[in-house]
Structure formats: structure tokens, C-alpha cells
Amino acid sequence: MSKPTSILDRQIMRPKNDQVSMSAFAYLYSELVQYHQTRVSSISELEQRLSSSGYGVGFKVLELLAYRSKEQSHLTPPISHTVDKPKTKRETRIMAILQFISSAVWKSLFGRPADSLEKSIDHADEYMIFDCNPITSNFVSVHQSSADAYISGIIAGVLEGAGFSARVSAHTVDVEEGESRNGYIGLPSRKDKAVFLVKFAEKVLQRDTALER
Amino acid sequence: MNKQESPLLFLIVGRNEPLYSSEFISNQKPTSDSITRQHYFVMHSALDLVDKFAFTYPQMYLKTVDKVNHQMVSVFLTASHVKFMVLHSGKGDDVLKQFFMEVYELYVKLSMNPFYQFDTHITSKDFDDRVRVLGMRYLL
Numbered sequence: 445m446s447k448p449t450s451i452l453d454r455q456i457m458r459p460k461n462d463q464v465s466m467s468a469f470a471y472l473y474s475e476l477v478q479y480h481q482t483r484v485s486s487i488s489e490l491e492q493r494l495s496s497s498g499y500g501v502g503f504k505v506l507e508l509l510a511y512r513s514k515e516q517s518h519l520t521p522p523i524s525h526t527v528d529k530p531k532t533k534r535e536t537r538i539m540a541i542l543q544f545i546s547s548a549v550w551k552s553l554f555g556r557p558a559d560s561l562e563k564s565i566d567h568a569d570e571y572m573i574f575d576c577n578p579i580t581s582n583f584v585s586v587h588q589s590s591a592d593a594y595i596s597g598i599i600a601g602v603l604e605g606a607g608f609s610a611r612v613s614a615h616t617v618d619v620e621e622g623e624s625r626n627g628y629i630g631l632p633s634r635k636d637k638a639v640f641l642v643k644f645a646e647k648v649l650q651r652d653t654a655l656e657r
Numbered sequence: 658m659n660k661q662e663s664p665l666l667f668l669i670v671g672r673n674e675p676l677y678s679s680e681f682i683s684n685q686k687p688t689s690d691s692i693t694r695q696h697y698f699v700m701h702s703a704l705d706l707v708d709k710f711a712f713t714y715p716q717m718y719l720k721t722v723d724k725v726n727h728q729m730v731s732v733f734l735t736a737s738h739v740k741f742m743v744l745h746s747g748k749g750d751d752v753l754k755q756f757f758m759e760v761y762e763l764y765v766k767l768s769m770n771p772f773y774q775f776d777t778h779i780t781s782k783d784f785d786d787r788v789r790v791l792g793m794r795y796l797l
Contacts, residue, residue, distance in 0.1 A: 450783050452766050503737055503775040504768050510736030511765045532717035532758075534736050605737035605775070607711065651712060 456511060463555065470583055477591060491590045491614075495597035502601015509548050510534070534606070538571075538644065538652045541606050545599060546573050553598070554579055559637070569644045573599070576619070576637040589614040592638050599640055609645040614638055665796050666696050666744040667788070669764070670704065671776040676739070679785065681792040696744055699723070703730040707740055717761075718754050733757035735764065737775070748796065756795040763787055 480493045535541040546558035554575075564570035581591040592614035600612040616636045669677040703723040710719050711734060723730040731753050733741040741757055741764075767773060767784055779785075 451770050452763055452781075452783055452787060454766065456762065456765060500775065506737050507735060507765050507768050511761070533715050534717055534734065536712045536715045607738050655712060 456508070466579065466582070469579060473580060473594070474583070476594075487590055491593035494590070494593035495600065495612075498594040498597025498599075499601040499604075502598045502603075503605040505549055505553065505598065506602045506605040509544075509552055513548065537655060538608065538648070541603065541608055542571055542573070542642070545602055549598075549602060550575075567643075569646070569649050571642045571644075573640040573642065574637055575640070578614075578638045581638065589616045589638060592640070595638075596640050599642065603642070608648045610648070611643045613641050613643075615641060664696070665748075665792070666700065667760075667792060667796075668700055668740075668742045668744075669760075669779065670700075670740040670742060672738070673776075676777065677779040677784075677788075679788055679792065681789075681796050683797045696728075699725050699728060700730060700742055700744055703732070703742065704740070707732050707734065707742075710734075711738065718757060720750060733761065735761060739764070739776075743796070745796070752795055756791060759791050759795075760788060763791075 476497065477490075477494070480490055480497075484490045484493060535544050542561055546561040550556065550558040559574045559576050562572045562574070564572060575595075578592050578595055580594050581588070584591050596612040596614045600610060603610045603612070615638070617639055618636050664683075665681040667679050667681065668675045702725075706722045707719065710722060710732075717734055717736070719732040719734055721729045721731045727746050728744055729746065731743050731745065731748075733754075735741070741760055743753060743756070745753070763784060767779065767781060768775065773779075
């Protein structure tokens with residue numbers, strides 16, 4: 445009888461092409477949405493529940509990816525003769541953490557970086573992350589942003605974990621004519637893309653401007 | 658002359674309270690060398706300094722943040738601001754950093770458990786055993 449392996453024995457570094465099939469995720473996620481849909485009485489409550497489901501994921505993703513990024517820089521051969529120390533950096537600036545989310549988190553969770561990250565012109569505390577094909581609403585017939593609330597929950601979890609309190613909401617905008625749409629083969633290309641609006645708390649902005657100086 | 662062997666206290670602190678604590682005492686004599694409330698107080702007062710460094714020093718290993726009499730508090734801050742704190746008297750930076758790295762790896766693996774909610778007490782016996790082994794190896 446073999447001893448059951450504990451989670452503390454498993455490897456943190458996974459092989460490069462470690463992926464879960466899209467259909468497995470889609471089935472599981474559709475069940476999650478249906479589960480909540482039968483228990484709520486309004487759309488906003490559904491979004492609230494999906495968002496809090498993703499919230500816990502955000503914290504864990506943050507820790508895991510921060511650890512893995514350190515490991516990888518440790519494993520690359522040193523360029524100079526000095527000893528290559530493992531990189532144990534934390535993100536302390538707003539732009540840095542947002543870029544971490546739109547590249548590292550997106551790549552790890554969805555296999556590709558987010559389409560773009562923009563700062564809002566109208567409001568100083570708002571940033572937007574665009575994604576043409578969020579996997580949570582890939583198979584939703586009429587694209588509503590409520591299914592993407594899960595992803596906005598993940599983003600909110602990552603930000604909260606790193607010390608940047610923010611409110612994240614998912615919206616849809618129409619895709620303009622000339623933009624490239626990286627649609628999936630066999631599916632009609634989408635007419636709208638998802639935008640995740642990140643609104644930071646006041647003290648986060650104050651801290652960031654204080655660090656600027 | 659006997660060396661001043663102060664006990665070592667290792668704490669994992671979340672947002673509001675310690676999530677895990679363990680004490681490492683080198684010699685087994687059960688006298689005044691045990692962890693007292695004062696040790697916890699010193700750790701608690703060091704938290705302010707940790708918060709001060711949290712956003713100005715972008716590394717995870719914060720080295721020694723506070724020094725009270727002959728005791729020093731060294732802190733390692735993870736990406737999600739979970740603080741690993743060690744109260745010691747004069748351990749080398751390298752030794753502490755290695756200890757912190759090993760505990761960090763254990764902590765990340767523990768947080769991958771879908772049933773472990775972030776910022777809750779760590780009750781896993783396995784985690785406790787492994788941290789004690791690491792403490793014996795690096796800190797004593």
C-alpha cells in the first residue's frame with residue numbers, strides 16, 4: 445500500500461505545454477454558471493457570485509506565478525560570471541502589476557497575453573484590459589458580459605493580493621472593422637470584445653504617486 | 658561562558674493575525690529561555706516597519722527590519738503580502754534567506770490546495786512537520 449502523496453510533495457514547476465482542454469473548461473464553467481443561475485434572482489447577483497468565485501483563484505494565481513517567474517530566472521544560464529540569484533521581486537507599482545496581469549496571468553490561464561492594456565483618459569484611476577475572446581464567454585450565444593465576471597473576479601483577486609484594492613467589472617465593446625480578431629477555428633468571428641475595467645481605490649493612487657517621486 | 662541562546666520564533670502573518678507560528682529552541686532546558694509574550698510583542702511592533710518597506714523595497718527578502726536589544730526580526734514578504742517573520746539573535750543573512758526560500762516553496766504548494774482559503778490559519782500537520790525540519794536544519 446503506497447503512502448498517499450501530499451500536496452507538499454508535488455512539483456511547482458510544470459512542463460511548458462501543460463494545458464487543459466477547452467471543452468473540459470467549458471463544460472465545468474457552464475455547470476458553474478448554471479449552478480449559480482438557479483440560485484439568484486438578478487443578473488447583478490449572478491455577476492457578484494461569479495466574481496467571488498474568481499476572487500479566490502486570483503490570490504493563488506498571484507502566489508504561484510510570482511514563485512514560478514523567480515524559478516525561471518534562476519534556471520536560465522547566467523550571462524556574466526556573477527552568481528545568478530533567484531529573482532525575488534514583488535510588484536509595487538500600478539503599471540507593473542497591471543502588466544504582470546495582462547501578460548503573465550493571462551498567458552498562464554488562457555495561453556496568450558491579453559490584447560491590450562490601456563489607461564483611461566477620462567478618469568485617472570481607471571485602466572482597461574481588453575480581450576477579444578475571453579474563454580468564459582466563448583460559447584455563450586449572445587455575448588453578455590455577465591459570464592466574464594469570473595475573469596474580473598480573478599483580476600480583482602490578484603490586485604487585492606498584491607495590495608492594490610480595486611473594483612473590476614466586465615463590459616463589452618463592439619469590435620471595429622479593421623481590428624484583427626483571433627477567433628477560434630470553426631467558430632464565427634465575434635462582433636464584440638470584452639473589456640475589463642479596473643478602478644483603483646483612492647489610497648492606491650496616492651501611494652503610487654508618492655512612489656513616483 | 659555560556660552563549661546567550663535566545664529562542665527562535667517563526668511566524669507567518671496574514672492581513673490581520675498570525676496564521677502559523679512555531680518555536681525553535683536549541684537547548685532543551687525548560688527555564689526562562691522559552692518564548693514569552695514579549696517575543697510576540699516585538700514581532701508585532703515590527704509589523705509597522707514591514708508595512709513601511711512593503712512598497713518602497715521591491716524585493717521579497719527584507720532582511721532585518723528591526724533590532725530590539727539583542728534580538729532581531731527578519732522578514733520575507735511574499736507576492737500576496739504574507740509575511741514570514743523570524744525573531745533571532747544574529748543569524749546570518751544567507752542562512753535565513755535559504756530558510757525563507759524553502760518555507761516559501763512549502764507555502765505556495767499549500768496555497769494551491771483549493772480547500773485552503775487565503776489568509777486563514779494553517780492547520781496542516783504535514784506543513785508543520787516540514788517547517789520544523791527546516792527550522793532544525795537552518796536555524797539551529
